[in-house]
Amino acid sequence: MNTLPRARISDVATLAGVSTATVSRALSNPDMVKADTRARIRDAIATLGYVPDGAARALALGRARMVGAIVPTLDNAIFARAVQGLQTTLSNSGYQLLISAHEYNLSAEIEVVRALLERAVDAIVLVGTDHAPQTYELIRASHVALLLTWSHAERPGAAGSGDADTPPSIGFDNQLIGQLAAEHLLELGHRRFGVISGFTRHNDRARQRIEGFRRTLAQHEIRLPDANIIEQPFGFEGGRAGLKLLTQLRPAPSAIFCGNDVLALGCLFEAQSAGIAVPQQLSIVGCDNLPIVSQITPGLTTVLLPTYELGERVARALLRWLSDGVPPQRECLPIELIVRGTSGPAPA
Amino acid sequence: MNTLPRARISDVATLAGVSTATVSRALSNPDMVKADTRARIRDAIATLGYVPDGAARALALGRARMVGAIVPTLDNAIFARAVQGLQTTLSNSGYQLLISAHEYNLSAEIEVVRALLERAVDAIVLVGTDHAPQTYELIRASHVALLLTWSHAERPGAAGSGDADTPPSIGFDNQLIGQLAAEHLLELGHRRFGVISGFTRHNDRARQRIEGFRRTLAQHEIRLPDANIIEQPFGFEGGRAGLKLLTQLRPAPSAIFCGNDVLALGCLFEAQSAGIAVPQQLSIVGCDNLPIVSQITPGLTTVLLPTYELGERVARALLRWLSDGVPPQRECLPIELIVRGTSGPAPA
């Protein structure tokens, strides 16, 4: 319609015949303004197509109503779903989400954090507890709220700081994931195990899952040799490669716990390609419960992580923190093992 | 370390014994500042942990180095991948991505656009051409750059505006997608067709794909009845429901084109559940080429859309636009049919 420069609050004020202060109040505290003044302002806003400038508002207010989140990648449905829950919930409360991925590169993360802080976000969400000391330092110096997710945090990274400095976290008990998988497979009579995991360096979730699996086996007097733990890049190919390596072991495992469903599916597909019958000759347990895993045949036995809900919970905790100033309690969302066709009795 | 309030540029200036102007220059035009002054400033920044305040910077500069993108959903890997390409490329040039999803709700989109404009983004990316007039109006009044993607835009939505007002677009030829599917299936001898699509209302991509499919059939004297086009929510269940409906037709189709891979997979899984042999009794063609479709058996015949690259291209076009001021040319990325196991000769 018009090619005039973007309208400012002063344009609205002039057109409505009031001061900018009144326009501002009409926008943020409507009941401080007389009804018909408000109406004139409303009309002026409409005819000018006025949209407030968030940068100016953020500068004056000291808060931008923006939250930054850094996830390992968007290329895994599990993170995409959590981001979706986070975004939707924030959005409903007038907060905007800034999203970045670091693709499992810890030093990339530092730059991403800096970029987020430079946008004057009010809070930052990070996945897991493994982050560079510099990451923690930058965030602390900036006084923005920091919430860790996905892990039900122990003491974070290498920061070495006291308990008072531990950022709050909302996530899953990753050790329990490994434990549930182990208990299920032990019950089925398995005694030789393998693990396919993403790289554990800089990934506390992966380490904890393995640890929970290993610890539970140990309680049943079964040792899990290091050689039986294969680390692979996330992706179907990683799962395939993992199975190839595990089948070369003597004795070969009869049951494999995979760090997530993508690896588990890769493992399953490779088994099918290689003519290994699942679950007759090999049992597989994953983690995440992606929508696809209940569609394929056989269905994947896996641990359900409510990640969309995780995103919601994180958002709500953050919103409360930002408004009340009270930091969230550590929280741990319930998870559950779902048994499907890829796990069965150990072969004789 | 410290619990002092966040450092401002004046703190840095004081510590370094210079003016704020000099600090500002050292940050944005380093070679305007003498080397040893620069060094003192660098040190001051380091000891204070200073991070510039983007809100103030954006206000002074008139640009926030932020781009807003609105996608239908993050819950489809295909959008997640494009967002990933967009985010990575923007990030490398110092731009931050603000992301929102509207979950296929056109009026939700208006609010999301407003939220983005209020954050003073420099540009907005929208998927497809079907948007509320108000969406277009809001963006125009705000003078932010608007780039349409996924579609190789015809005239957008209901705006009814002249060609000069058509926003630039970078996307795919969605009609060609349907055409490639039709040509392939015709060559295999099929004569009875069905389509499973997402809802076409407010979704020009879906409409165009069907149109391309239908038009190509028409060129071969084959009519595609409306009853043979099933609209379903995106998701495996939608694909399953679509197949159930199509198999009730008399004559039932021997070949089905699905608007995307998720629907196609749902259709395939339902065929397997129902004991329909694919491709002996039924051929299926999808669109997207998700990673999973080459892993399953039989592999899915589909049209490969380079969506990560799309995200990159969109980002680069935007970056150029924002720096040079020259709006991007309309662009259409190459696509290709990939034949796998779900399509085969028509049954006798």
Added chain:
DNA sequence: CTGAAAGCGCTTACAG
């Protein structure tokens, strides 16, 4: 090469 000062577009005590 550097500094003093105005200005970016808002909000909010402070007065009235």
Added chain:
DNA sequence: CTGAAAGCGCTTACAG
């Protein structure tokens, strides 16, 4: 209920 004015933390002509 409303307005004048200061201030949020930067940047950038303008002088020197």
